[in-house]
Amino acid sequence: xxxxxxxxxxxxxxxxxxxxxxxxxxxxxxxxxxxxxxxxxxxxxxxxxxxxxxxxxxxxxxxxxxxxxxxxxxxxxxxxxxxxxxxxxxxxxxxxxxxxxxxxxxxxxxxxxxxxxxxxxxxxxxxxxxxxxxxxxxxxxxxxxxxxxxxxxxxxxxxxxxxxxxxxxxxxxxxxxxxxxxxxxxxxxxxxxxxxxxxxxxxxxxxxxxxxxxxxxxxxxxxxxxxxxxxxxxxxxxxxxxxxxxxxxxxxxxxxxxxxxxxxxxxxxxxxxxxxxxxxxxxxxxxxxxxxxxxxxxxxxxxxxxxxxxxxxxxxxxxxxxxxxxxxxxxxxxxxxxxxxxxxxxxxxxxxxxxxxxxxxxxxxxxxxx
Numbered sequence: 001x002x003x004x005x006x007x008x009x010x011x012x013x014x015x016x017x018x019x020x021x022x023x024x025x026x027x028x029x030x031x032x033x034x035x036x037x038x039x040x041x042x043x044x045x046x047x048x049x050x051x052x053x054x055x056x057x058x059x060x061x062x063x064x065x066x067x068x069x070x071x072x073x074x075x076x077x078x079x080x081x082x083x084x085x086x087x088x089x090x091x092x093x094x095x096x097x098x099x100x101x102x103x104x105x106x107x108x109x110x111x112x113x114x115x116x117x118x119x120x121x122x123x124x125x126x127x128x129x130x131x132x133x134x135x136x137x138x139x140x141x142x143x144x145x146x147x148x149x150x151x152x153x154x155x156x157x158x159x160x161x162x163x164x165x166x167x168x169x170x171x172x173x174x175x176x177x178x179x180x181x182x183x184x185x186x187x188x189x190x191x192x193x194x195x196x197x198x199x200x201x202x203x204x205x206x207x208x209x210x211x212x213x214x215x216x217x218x219x220x221x222x223x224x225x226x227x228x229x230x231x232x233x234x235x236x237x238x239x240x241x242x243x244x245x246x247x248x249x250x251x252x253x254x255x256x257x258x259x260x261x262x263x264x265x266x267x268x269x270x271x272x273x274x275x276x277x278x279x280x281x282x283x284x285x286x287x288x289x290x291x292x293x294x295x296x297x298x299x300x301x302x303x304x305x306x307x308x309x310x311x312x313x314x315x316x317x318x319x320x321x322x323x324x325x326x327x328x329x330x331x332x333x334x335x336x337x338x339x340x341x342x343x344x345x346x347x348x349x350x351x352x353x354x355x356x357x358x359x360x361x362x363x364x365x366x367x368x369x370x
Contacts (some may be wrong), residue, residue, distance in 0.1 A: 040227035160208035160220040160279050161289045161335055168202035168343055171195065172230055172368020175346055178359035180246065188248055192357050196265070197233030200345075200364040202226045208279070216283050222291065224275040230362060232267040240267050240304050240321055247321050247357045252306065269351075273297035277331060288335035295345065296328040309333055322356035324349060333368070340367040 021183070036050040172193065179189035204226020212219040234240075237259055238249040252260040277293030303318040329347040336342070344365045351360040 030076055032343070033055050043345065052159065074278050082325070108153050108336075109122050159210065160206070160222050161281050162222050162224075162277070162279055162291060162333070162341075163208040163311065164206060165370055166202070166204050166206055166224070166226065167369045168200070168204075168226075168366060169369065170200040170364050172198040172200050172232060173363050173365075175361035175363035176359065180358045182246070188246065188358055190360050191234040191238050191249055192367060194233040194235055197231075199231045199233075200228065200366060201231070202228040202273075204273070205229075206277075216285075218281050218283070220279050220281070222275070222277040222279050222293075223275075224277065224295075226273050226275070227233040228273055228297070230267075230269040230271075230364075232269075234265045234267070237262045237265065239265050240317075242317075242319055242321050247352065252308075262306050263309040264305065266306075267302070267304050267321070269302045270300045271297035272300060272325060273327075275331060277333070279333075281335070286337060287332075288337050289341075290335070291331070291333035293331055294328070299325050299327070322353045323351060324353055325364075327351075340369060342366075343368055 036048060038046055038048050040046050103332055111125045130300050173195075174190065174193070177186040177190050181187055204224055206222050206224040207221045208222045210218060234249075237251045239252055239262065241248050241250050252262065254260055273295050274297070275293060275295035277291045277295075278287050279291040281289035301318070302321060302323050303316055304321070305317075306315050307313070308315075326349070328346050328349055329345055331343065333343045342365075345363070347362045349361070350357075351362055352358065
């Protein structure tokens with residue numbers, strides 16, 4: 001028992017170089033026989049532990065001697081000072097042999113051995129691990145996570161990951177392009193599109209309602225409204241023109257009836273759209289959500305623009321080129337964590353009115369930034 005008590009003394013106090021006769025107050029000398037213990041190390045070093053009574057001194061046995069001595073050695077080895085006096089304070093709770101389990105404690109802050117930080121306040125938990133932050137309210141399983149991701153805002157588990165403001169950037173191409181055969185025996189066909197010049201842009205907002213929620217997956221209905229633009233950049237010098245009852249694609253000629261080379265040759269159609277997209281989202285998966293649904297839009301106008309290569313003259317034509325006033329189709333979206341979402345839109349109806357232009361169905365694809 002005496003040996004244990006002596007060793008425990010080394011747990012609670014740091015090594016302190018004291019004078020054998022001058023550094024121990026007289027008050028301690030008077031009470032040392034009854035309620036204090038003095039341990040000598042050589043002739044010049046003493047360690048003193050004081051307690052109000054023997055019962056208090058016996059509480060020292062609850063502490064882990066080995067843990068304290070290892071920690072003390074690390075601190076001594078790490079100091080760069082050459083002084084002979086080192087004073088440090090130790091918290092005895094850090095060396096209890098039987099530490100209380102914090103798992104059921106309502107409030108705690110815990111730092112893991114392999115990194116990470118966990119904070120709990122009642123039912124709310126905050127976990128910081130591997131560059132991400134997760135907040136769990138503990139009541140209905142809702143959580144929000146912020147990490148290294150292309151999205152600046154990630155909704156909580158209680159709403160769709162598509163909810164909020166959205167910006168989509170992509171490219172346009174033809175889903176189908178069937179020429180129009182005229183009564184005169186000619187054929188009207190849409191020119192090829194420049195791949196990176198024919199851009200699709202969409203700005204919108206999505207509201208969401210959850211219809212089913214599980215531990216790992218959730219089904220929600222997303223309702224969206226957006227403004228989008230078809231920018232169709234044509235190859236070659238054949239610009240879109242409107243005749244009496246149909247469109248055609250003809251070259252631009254100068255006064256000498258020579259073909260003029262065009263720097264830009266495009267056709268633009270803006271739409272306002274509504275969408276209904278059921279979304280299946282996954283809580284902790286590489287694929288964050290899968291969305292498939294329908295959309296419909298109303299055309300707000302249209303215009304063509306050409307820029308001559310040699311003179312840089314710009315010409316706009318804002319007439320209606322027999323384009324359909326509405327568009328409708330199928331949409332698909334794939335969400336990937338830490339990466340922009342991917343989308344594909346396919347129009348089910350033709351771009352032009354029947355018998356007024358070629359039978360063209362538009363296809364758009366790209367990424368969503370938010």
